[in-house]
């Protein structure tokens with residue numbers, strides 16, 4: 001791999017490949033050459049610094065890096081998450097073909113289908129009003145209590161699919177900061193509220209603490225006996241859920257081969273299913289399954305996750321770009337960048353390879369972003385003229401859900417396309433001067449002002465275009481990014497499916513709680529921690 005990376009660097013230098021503007025000027029067919037589609041989903045990567053030779057080298061990199069082999073291992077239940085001894089089978093959760101998927105010789109599909117059916121029956125019961133609160137009133141509000149993978153997926157997807165909401169309102173409480181649950185409960189009536197406690201491990205301190213507060217809210221307002229009518233739970237740790245006091249018919253399980261950040265397809269999707277209905281949830285799974293089949297079978301040059309992963313790797317480890325911006329021109333994808341932050345950074349933010357040696361070069365980039373057009377008026381300045389190159393990933397639907405606001409959607413599209421064009425083309429000093437002097441500005445003043453108006457251009461971006469943000473399209477989009485993270489992880493030679501880096505902070509927090517409570521001395525901690533504890537204690541009301 002080292003040799004191919006070297007070849008890639010030479011190929012970039014030889015062709016001056018990062019001059020994307022020149023590449024467009026030289027080749028009128030560049031878009032045709034460097035775009036690919038899957039159904040109505042188009043991926044335009046022509047505005048990145050690729051050429052034929054670079055793509056061939058990247059394809060070689062995928063071959064030598066063993067991406068296809070690892071992909072088969074993932075889909076067929078090999079425990080590729082070796083630090084936790086687990087298979088990685090979120091794809092089985094949306095395996096709509098229902099072909100057997102074996103984990104340690106056992107087909108998991110009957111269990112997957114059974115949980116899906118139980119979720120559907122429960123969701124229908126809540127949605128229809130057949131399942132009521134303790135006082136006989138139908139449920140109008142559902143609060144999901146979870147964090148990380150037990151929050152970000154449902155919260156992101158519920159917002160994304162708002163036009164499909166025809167069930168109770170969905171709320172999400174994640175932060176251990178009491179402000180989160182307090183502000184949420186303020187809006188709610190205990191009699192008509194259902195809480196879903198969502199935690200893979202059912203030990204996460206934030207979720208357990210918020211669940212206890214929610215339990216107290218129901219018990220205070222409606223009495224202890226009411227609690228069982230107002231709670232459901234989702235977890236892999238069924239014994240722990242039972243100990244919390246949730247009735248068995250309201251517990252929805254999943255399995256240790258589903259990573260938290262890949263769990264939206266499991267019972268963790270229950271709040272989404274209640275909001276949009278089991279049929280639409282099924283279409284969401286269909287979209288992901290379609291992408292799975294595409295990823296597994298399409299040749300590299302037509303394979304969207306493969307291309308996205310290869311270009312992502314190229315940006316990070318050949319061109320050295322430190323971050324990537326996720327810029328959906330879709331207000332309902334507001335939380336998609338945050339969702340991808342966990343998916344990507346928790347998966348590929350690793351420093352050790354599968355052999356236990358330090359990663360050579362870089363692993364995953366910083367992922368961040370906001371929907372357009374809002375970001376344009378905030379941080380795009382840096383993307384256009386800052387000193388770091390930040391590859392951007394745009395996404396835009398051809399159609400919105402508001403036919404009467406078509407003119408607004410057209411403005412949205414125009415803005416999205418303008419940004420990628422501006423990033424690529426830029427504006428030269430001569431062009432800037434010409435613009436100024438044509439506005440009858442005198443030459444001397446133009447000379448002074450023009451440098452600030454120069455855009456270097458050649459700033460890479462990928463644009464995704466799709467018909468409409470339907471449940472199918474959202475499922476497909478999420479699965480696309482899951483598989484891109486997979487491809488990059490294989491090339492970084494890391495285990496993308498563990499998250500040991502979150503452990504140390506959790507352990508230290510547990511140790512610091514009695515110190516913060518004043519029950520233990522702060523002695524033994526570093527002087528900064530000591531100083532902060534003392535300062536907070538001094539300010540305590």
Ligand SMILES: O=P(O)(O)OC[C@H]1O[C@H](O)[C@H](O)[C@@H](O)[C@@H]1O
Pocket residue numbers: 147148149150198199200201202203204207260261346499502
């Ligand atoms: O679902 P839970 O077990 O409560 O875990 C919630 C989250 O917490 C952890 O710290 C992990 O970093 C996440 O990957 C996980 O999604």
